[in-house]
Amino acid sequence: MEPYELTASQASALIAEKKLSCEELARSTLARIEARDPLVKAWSYVDRDMVIRNARELDKTPPKGPLHGLTVGVKDIIETADMPTQHNSPLYLGHQSGQDAACVAVVRHSGALIVGKTDTVEFAFRGRKAATRNPHNLDYTPGGSSSGSGAAVGDLQVQLAFGTQTAGSVIRPAAYNGIYGMKPTHGAVSREGAKNTSHTLDTIGWYGRSVDDLALLAQAYRLFGTEAARPVALKGLKVGLCPSPAWQHADAYGRAALKAAGRRLEAAGAIVTELALPAAFAGMFDAQNTIMYGEARGALLADYLGPRSHLLAEHYREVVGNLHGITPQKMCAAYDLAARCRMDFEALFGPGLDVVLALASPGEPPQGLGDTGNPIFNSMWTLLHVPCVGIPVGKTPKGLPLGVQLVGPRFADDRVLDIARACAPAIHENDALGVIEPA
Template sequence: MTITTPDPSRLTATQALALIRSNILTVETYARSLLSRIESRDEAVRAWAYLNPDYVLEQARKLDSVQFDERGPLHGLPVGVKDVIYTRDMPTEHNSPLYKDSHVPVDAAPVAILRAAGALIFGKTTTTEFASTTNGPATYNPHDQSRTPGGSSSGSGAAVADYQIPVALGTQTGGSTIRPGSFNGIYAVKPTWGAVSREGLKVYSLELDTVGVFARGVEDLEMILGVLGVSDYAVGGGIAFGGVQNAKFGLVKTSVWPQAGPGTIAAMEKAADILRLHGAIVEELELPPEFNNMPAWHATMMATDARTSFISEYQRDKTKISKHLTGYIENKEGYTRAQYIAALDGIASLRPQIDEIAGRYAALLTPSVPDEAPVGIQEMGNAAFCSMWTALHTPVVNIPGFQSENGLPIGVSLVAPRFKDQHLLTAAKEVGKLFEEEGGWKSSL
């Protein structure tokens, strides 16, 4: 076997681990290739909130010294971790002056699980303040430095797209995983709510916050979710996925479709065309009218939950919290108990409905974002197309492959019923191959 690329940083996680397992690639060599890529690109991307190259190499050497028969399934896999997730050996600053240099020496559950499986926890990736505002960190879109990489998992999305790391963890409360997935032209999955432990993550909204994963291939997402314990249990309901040919997809524009720009409109059309060309049935469907309440219900839930979640920071020093968040905590919008409960119960009542609807198809096809990444890094873009699925708890995967008029990446989402994550990734793998080949966009990084 020969290594087809001289630079391991270009490999997907699955490819790299195969080489490590075959003793063709050492963890240290792999880590050095990533550090070298970061060194050359960090000024242009700035994806890292914390990175200690010496410590990375020390860990890599330790991993290399482990006997092959004692290695876990992710042995040597470098993983970036969004800086709202605890890591025992690195600070967690939440992009907040209140947490400058704060280091809580414990691994969040997903970090502990990946580390126990042999992952090399590489560094912390940039985030918006507490993963809760739309004001981006000083991270650039690797495809166009004048644009945002999206957020709030800004650094995770940018670093994976820029070949600085094969896999990174993010979170999503509105669109914080799927949006940067789309803006950076990579795969990103928001699993079913509750399918991955969130212990050790900053709390914004308990019912919404979800761990997300970024990678450059669906196999990588499958591997990571598998290790994190995501399982379809005894799968029941819905349609088994046996390939795109004859599969039925439900095209859902949702009530926020008027916010779709030309890039997303074109991507959705092209996505449907490609699927049809390969023998799939793509059927546009309109969700029942109750689903039109989802954007308002999601906003009510997020704002009201923030009131509970950030009391402690507000007490400590409200001048060091963004106005956006203090607005929530002071309930500037005046949400009432009745509105909040209507949102909680309204959303809960639609979860079985969307399961039933999505279960009629191989997957639902829906936009990831309104359009390409906006110009500027102050605003991370809009979560309109994501927040509904976050609140409905369904798994969502962003599939890259399309492009805007400016040549920037645009992804589309596949959605499945709750706890059908494995099924969804099986479908995403086949669909992703087609979109990457025929969608028109290729990364030039």
């Protein structure tokens, strides 16, 4: 096994035991990027010499913790002190702020090795698409807006990577790239230094190749209760299989993936029952859209008024101009519905429900790069502010990955990770999964 093939957890153990150096891992990672990225195009910026130089410096010091020397990609809407942050926008070409975003600073102070910036949909908000292609089938999208981050981890070009989610931009690319993803509880990780679209929705998340990889970052961010894993018994675990009010938007592969995940958990001893959400939840999709566009008006206003506003895409001009017809009444109604549904959702958990199992995407990724996929199976959970962990399920006959997600109540990130650690072996059996046949 080459060092770049190691999961973050495997590499962390080897580095701690001095069986692998940070420079060896860095050089192996860079060789993988040089071999594969001309096809996948996951990166917007990598400085090979700086990566090796920083890895050597890490080798001179005792490991600072489990992230020491691990390779990390940063979505290019998140500030990095020593690299440009360009947002895939001509307005920010060559822009470099000279400081790290809070989420980057935490992992850098913990000894992680920042490899580079990953390509993104412009401003991570429905603008110019990333050039990134799905590493499992180059004719298809890797999802978005965290396109480069998902593809880089999915193609073994980096061990960990940051994404952001305003609608579905962490969990959906995890499904499309056959990897694990985590969207933590909203606000649990500081968003300082990341491009803002919606303060109610924007959430820093991340990708890895296992649940243990996701937990490394959860621990680094000191999410409540994540200091140590607690074993969860799969036998008797109460799982609510939730088609969601958007079920009609799932394709045959998506439906088959969710049902397959439920059957596998049931076969492993879990108690799986269908979970129907209260009728009010059907309004959450429109509420998320209203809040996103309503708050994005203010987020984009400075660029709209700036001296180079002619470089701002027409889509963003329409948002600032309120062509979506957002009114104060609609905003208040959306906020109020979200508040009620958050309480109603958390009331579902208890003796009869441990975790929710839901689709991570509508199913097979769209062909081409013009459509990064529909976030409708993510947007409700984003507005609910709840933690989500994406788990691979299998692949379509075209070799395209499919995924599901586990969802829990707010600030139960530790519990969802522990449950995901128990469920992942049953849901995701690597190559033994074979092809998911359409339902």
